[in-house]
Amino acid sequence: MTNGEKQADEILALQSIFDQKFRLMNENQYEILIEFDLSTSFTIQLDD
Numbered sequence: 001m002t003n004g005e006k007q008a009d010e011i012l013a014l015q016s017i018f019d020q021k022f023r024l025m026n027e028n029q030y031e032i033l034i035e036f037d038l039s040t041s042f043t044i045q046l047d048d
Contacts, residue, residue, distance in 0.1 A: 001009075011030065015022050021033040 011024065014030070014032065018032050023031045023033075025031055
């Protein structure tokens with residue numbers, strides 16, 4: 001399986017888990033909306 005095929009499989013898995021809360025930005029970036037009921041906010045940043 002090529003890297004592109006693995007990436008496509010991963011994106012399909014994420015879309016199936018997060019449904020409408022998943023948005024593909026471009027070939028290398030995507031956004032997932034996760035809602036928390038917290039009194040303070042926080043940011044998560046993932047780097048390659």
